[in-house]
Amino acid sequence: MWAEVEVMYDIVNCDIVYCWVWGEHPQVRDLFAAAGQPMYPSRSHSRHFLQNSIRLVRQNMPWHQGRIVVVSTCGLAPPGLDLERHRVAVVNQDDIVPAAHQPACNNLVVESHLHRLPQLTETFLYMNDDQFVLRYVPPEVWVDQRRLVFYRSPVTTMEELRMRQQEHTVWRRMSVHTAYLAEAEWGTPLSAIGLLQHMPYTMHRPTLARVADAFWPHIDAMGRRHAARSDQDVVVLILHQEWFRHHESAHVHWRSGSPALYCFVPVVPRNQERIAECLWGEVSILALSECADLDRGFTLRKVQQLLAERAAAE
Numbered sequence: 035m036w037a038e039v040e041v042m043y044d045i046v047n048c049d050i051v052y053c054w055v056w057g058e059h060p061q062v063r064d065l066f067a068a069a070g071q072p073m074y075p076s077r078s079h080s081r082h083f084l085q086n087s088i089r090l091v092r093q094n095m096p097w098h099q100g101r102i103v104v105v106s107t108c109g110l111a112p113p114g115l116d117l118e119r120h121r122v123a124v125v126n127q128d129d130i131v132p133a134a135h136q137p138a139c140n141n142l143v144v145e146s147h148l149h150r151l152p153q154l155t156e157t158f159l160y161m162n163d164d165q166f167v168l169r170y171v172p173p174e175v176w177v178d179q180r181r182l183v184f185y186r187s188p189v190t191t192m193e194e195l196r197m198r199q200q201e202h203t204v205w206r207r208m209s210v211h212t213a214y215l216a217e218a219e220w221g222t223p224l225s226a227i228g229l230l231q232h233m234p235y236t237m238h239r240p241t242l243a244r245v246a247d248a249f250w251p252h253i254d255a256m257g258r259r260h261a262a263r264s265d266q267d268v269v270v271l272i273l274h275q276e277w278f279r280h281h282e283s284a285h286v287h288w289r290s291g292s293p294a295l296y297c298f299v300p301v302v303p304r305n306q307e308r309i310a311e312c313l314w315g316e317v318s319i320l321a322l323s324e325c326a327d328l329d330r331g332f333t334l335r336k337v338q339q340l341l342a343e344r345a346a347a348e
Contacts, residue, residue, distance in 0.1 A: 045177040049158040055107045071139040084163035085115045094167045135257030142267045146253045149243040160235045164322040176236045186228030188290035193224035208267040216276040232321045245273045
């Protein structure tokens with residue numbers, strides 16, 4: 035039935051792409067050290083999140099027939115995961131990132147070059163390893179009625195973030211910086227640009243390539259800084275969606291994640307009960323933010339327990 039509906043954007047056979055850093059690996063630690071960049075455990079230590087995220091995708095998106103592509107620092111494969119069974123391909127990030135931007139210690143730089151991935155499908159889904167598909171999610175969540183589905187915050191705009199910029203994380207400050215680029219390019223006021231929701235992103239390879247070309251001076255400057263992250267970084271995920279707003283608006287549904295579909299949890303110790311509640315509640319997609327070591331371990335144990343209970347029930 036879905037194959038009859040979907041013509042323009044094929045989500046069933048699309049690639050699902052992750053950018054991944056195995057921060058505990060000596061090779062990765064040496065790379066960051068040589069670049070003079072600190073390694074923050076909350077951003078780089080894997081705690082097997084990626085492996086569990088992939089297993090949950092395969093379990094709860096059974097309609098997906100495409101591959102999973104892991105764009106990995108140093109080309110390292112996630113340990114303990116059956117790559118063949120889960121249809122996983124591992125690509126060294128240096129194979130797609132220009133030499134002038136290497137070493138890329140910043141995921142924003144790698145994201146800017148995802149359209150360079152060999153044999154990447156025209157439509158693809160971009161995920162982070164701290165995103166867990168806990169229950170069945172239909173393809174219509176990502177492509178509905180031949181349109182891409184983009185998720186933005188229903189309440190927080192870039193103008194609101196600008197007014198409170200000093201109170202926020204580097205991610206929110208770079209989001210405001212990117213919104214200014216969109217305003218300069220298309221005249222879109224910051225008050226009309228909502229904050230991205232931290233859930234899997236539906237992407238279109240040709241459009242991402244156009245964005246990279248149009249904003250190359252800013253992307254190039256970001257890559258040449260060789261910094262882990264900066265307020266002046268470019269969030270291509272925002273620009274990709276804004277390009278559609280102005281050039282292909284008829285091809286997009288704009289939505290916000292409903293409470294039953296999506297829960298975003300800034301991970302701090304006091305939110306551990308909330309994480310457990312989401313895992314065993316009705317939420318379909320749990321997305322975590324900055325994760326302290328303690329909370330990564332807690333969440334991993336809970337996810338593994340959930341997987342074990344469901345396997346036993348089957």
